[in-house]
Amino acid sequence: MRTCTRRDRRLARRAVAAAAAVAFVAGTSQYASASTSTDGTEGGSENSLQAAWSDDWALLGLENPGLEPTDLGITEVDTAEYQQEGPYTIGFASQGPTNSWATIYDETLKAHADELGVELAYAGADGREDKQVNDINDLLAQDIDALIVTPMGPAVTAPVERAAAQGLPVIICTGTVDTDQYVARVDRDNRLNGALYAEWIAHEIDYEGSIVMLKGIPGVPTATAREEGAKEVFAQYPDIEILDEQYTNWSPTEAKTIMEQLVTRFGDEIDAVWSDSGFGAIGTIQVYAERGLEVPPVTGEPINGFLKLADEHDVRFAAVGYPPTHSAACLDAAVSALNGETLQSFINVEVPIFDDTQIADYVEPECSDDLWLPASNLSDELLAELELC
Amino acid sequence: MTAVVSVRRFDVGRVDREAIAPFAGLLVVLLVAAVIAPDFYRASNLTTVGRQVAILAVITIGQTIVLIAGAIDLSVGAVMAFAMVIVARVSDGDDVRLLAALALCLGFGAVVGLLNAGLVVGRRVPPFVATLATLILIEGVQTAWTRGVPSGTLPSALTTVGQSRWVGVPIPLVVAVVLGAVTAFLMRSTTYGRWTYSTGANSGAARVAGVPVGAVVTVSFVVCSLCAVIGGLLLAGYVGYVDQYIGQGYDLDSIAAAVVGGAALTGGRGGIGRSMVGAATIACLLNLIVLSGADAWLQLVVKGSVIVVAVAVQQAARGSR
Numbered sequence: 143m144r145t146c147t148r149r150d151r152r153l154a155r156r157a158v159a160a161a162a163a164v165a166f167v168a169g170t171s172q173y174a175s176a177s178t179s180t181d182g183t184e185g186g187s188e189n190s191l192q193a194a195w196s197d198d199w200a201l202l203g204l205e206n207p208g209l210e211p212t213d214l215g216i217t218e219v220d221t222a223e224y225q226q227e228g229p230y231t232i233g234f235a236s237q238g239p240t241n242s243w244a245t246i247y248d249e250t251l252k253a254h255a256d257e258l259g260v261e262l263a264y265a266g267a268d269g270r271e272d273k274q275v276n277d278i279n280d281l282l283a284q285d286i287d288a289l290i291v292t293p294m295g296p297a298v299t300a301p302v303e304r305a306a307a308q309g310l311p312v313i314i315c316t317g318t319v320d321t322d323q324y325v326a327r328v329d330r331d332n333r334l335n336g337a338l339y340a341e342w343i344a345h346e347i348d349y350e351g352s353i354v355m356l357k358g359i360p361g362v363p364t365a366t367a368r369e370e371g372a373k374e375v376f377a378q379y380p381d382i383e384i385l386d387e388q389y390t391n392w393s394p395t396e397a398k399t400i401m402e403q404l405v406t407r408f409g410d411e412i413d414a415v416w417s418d419s420g421f422g423a424i425g426t427i428q429v430y431a432e433r434g435l436e437v438p439p440v441t442g443e444p445i446n447g448f449l450k451l452a453d454e455h456d457v458r459f460a461a462v463g464y465p466p467t468h469s470a471a472c473l474d475a476a477v478s479a480l481n482g483e484t485l486q487s488f489i490n491v492e493v494p495i496f497d498d499t500q501i502a503d504y505v506e507p508e509c510s511d512d513l514w515l516p517a518s519n520l521s522d523e524l525l526a527e528l529e530l531c
Numbered sequence: 532m533t534a535v536v537s538v539r540r541f542d543v544g545r546v547d548r549e550a551i552a553p554f555a556g557l558l559v560v561l562l563v564a565a566v567i568a569p570d571f572y573r574a575s576n577l578t579t580v581g582r583q584v585a586i587l588a589v590i591t592i593g594q595t596i597v598l599i600a601g602a603i604d605l606s607v608g609a610v611m612a613f614a615m616v617i618v619a620r621v622s623d624g625d626d627v628r629l630l631a632a633l634a635l636c637l638g639f640g641a642v643v644g645l646l647n648a649g650l651v652v653g654r655r656v657p658p659f660v661a662t663l664a665t666l667i668l669i670e671g672v673q674t675a676w677t678r679g680v681p682s683g684t685l686p687s688a689l690t691t692v693g694q695s696r697w698v699g700v701p702i703p704l705v706v707a708v709v710l711g712a713v714t715a716f717l718m719r720s721t722t723y724g725r726w727t728y729s730t731g732a733n734s735g736a737a738r739v740a741g742v743p744v745g746a747v748v749t750v751s752f753v754v755c756s757l758c759a760v761i762g763g764l765l766l767a768g769y770v771g772y773v774d775q776y777i778g779q780g781y782d783l784d785s786i787a788a789a790v791v792g793g794a795a796l797t798g799g800r801g802g803i804g805r806s807m808v809g810a811a812t813i814a815c816l817l818n819l820i821v822l823s824g825a826d827a828w829l830q831l832v833v834k835g836s837v838i839v840v841a842v843a844v845q846q847a848a849r850g851s852r
Binding site (some may be wrong): 242398399403404405407424435447511512528529530 | 571
């Protein structure tokens with residue numbers, strides 16, 4: 143009986159999702175253009191964060207269950223003091239190519255710099271905070287006009303402040319720093335991502351049942367913000383019980399091992415799996431499929447390996463992207479600052495948000511498992527060069 | 532003299548407290564499991580644990596041989612990851628090309644072992660530093676080759692090996708037991724084994740006694756790297772996904788497992804069987820923590836505590852002989 147009503151609700155929801163999909167297609171193209179435009183449209187009357195909080199729920203056929211948008215104290219930043227004539231040389235202190243996400247992130251920004259005629263001074267930190275401190279110092283010793291930083295940890299606060307003191311506009315690109323000495327931060331509100339996953343799961347199990355949570359890395363802001371958003375949502379539904387929560391360290395290996403143990407411990411008590419990453423979703427599907435069990439609804443970032451498995455096993459899922467290609471928007475913000483345009487202090491990037499009904503629009507059966515989707519805004523040359531497609 | 536003593540200590544059939552301690556430790560873990568988490572003994576969980584034990588045990592076998600020879604190998608995790616990258620990239624999901632990929636992996640393992648041995652034996656670099664340098668070098672080459680993007684797919688033949696069972700036993704466990712039996716025989720009943728123990732106990736004395744110390748250490752490193760390749764491939768088959776960080780943590784876990792099994796970081800002591808029991812103890816314990824519903828952060832605390840307790844027990848056992 144319960145399954146039946148759930149299915150009915152689901153069909154009704156799909157109609158809503160279909161309508162939302164139309165809006166989403168428009169959103170995609172807007173997203174693609176936003177990352178290549180330099181007209182500073184981010185500085186409209188309603189900021190991009192408010193827009194996401196009011197619009198993103200509908201993309202999964204949901205409504206905001208009453209959460210307040212994240213208060214990031216967004217202000218309008220006047221960048222007249224940084225205005226200067228081009229061509230520009232911009233420093234980019236990045237994470238470095240430690241995984242496919244980071245590689246595509248770097249390559250996208252480099253390609254966009256070529257398009258804009260910006261000269262890039264690049265330093266990759268190998269994912270290490272201590273190396274990045276030196277990297278930024280090295281970049282500051284060069285003749286750069288602006289600095290883009292993808293912070294690896296709190297230690298980079300000091301060099302970021304030093305850059306600001308030298309009169310450089312600093313753009314924080316994905317991540318956070320413990321200072322306000324920057325012009326703008328370009329990122330995705332991860333609390334919203336976690337809340338979207340949680341509300342989708344609540345809706346999927348009819349607001350009652352037992353779930354498990356697969357979190358990322360302890361203490362990493364992206365992971366804590368996703369967890370925070372999810373728990374605020376689950377706290378509103380007393381009939382939803384969190385059976386257990388574990389860290390996967392965003393490793394496919396650890397995620398699968400953890401999930402094996404959770405399935406052994408709770409068996410069919412698990413009605414859904416809240417995972418903050420595609421790796422957690424992959425492990426979940428593998429474990430249930432290998433045991434010949436029906437895979438419960440699961441969430442995660444759209445990595446091709448996840449979507450291929452979901453397609454193969456007909457899994458109900460919700461995916462909220464965290465596309466590496468938003469690095470282009472960071473370069474746009476830096477250029478806007480050098481053009482003297484007004485910027486918002488936080489620029490929320492638009493991301494693809496979809497569920498299993500739209501899988502065909504995203505999955506790339508011929509491409510590598512490690513490809514972050516959608517890949518439509520990556521050039522064929524880059525995909526071939528990285529042997530991803 | 533020392534060399535002679537250590538050879539006799541490990542003669543076949545000799546049973547002492549030091550040898551019993553690791554088994555007692557595992558027994559305690561298994562009993563605790565029966566009390567606090569009966570789910571541990573469910574068939575599906577035993578399969579999971581069996582695979583986890585097997586992969587750690589395969590790595591630990593190699594590490595133990597290197598430890599007995601008086602060295603240490605920090606590069607096993609990097610070797611595991613690189614082996615997976617090679618298989619995924621070279622075979623790209625094609626079972627036919629898997630054989631070529633496997634040959635390439637084993638060749639790679641042998642080269643890494645020779646490189647480690649070359650630094651340690653030829654250049655007299657301390658093993659800790661030499662293998663740390665190799666670890667960084669392998670990671671660097673991997674990043675340069677893949678540009679951080681490990682492309683390709685794992686062949687289904689490999690995932691079948693990683694995920695299937697034979698007469699109810701996970702295939703990785705069968706591999707681990709066979710490998711353990713072969714290497715235990717090598718270490719206990721051949722001249723090479725005796726040479727390895729005497730080299731680790733006192734390389735100077737061993738050299739005087741005519742043991743080809745350099746060759747012994749070289750063989751140990753090569754065997755260790757080959758074990759890492761095999762372990763990496765089994766783990767890759769189990770995970771079924773190209774994870775370039777797949778071997779992370781196995782370098783230290785394998786050392787911990789060997790120490791829990793009674794191997795000494797100072798060389799000359801330890802045994803394959805006991806190290807495998809050490810690996811089983813650690814893997815069972817970590818599984819038990821999750822099953823019992825303890826907090827995630829407790830895992831590292833328990834792991835650390837077990838190593839400390841194991842070393843203390845081993846010391847006490849040695850002291851009271």
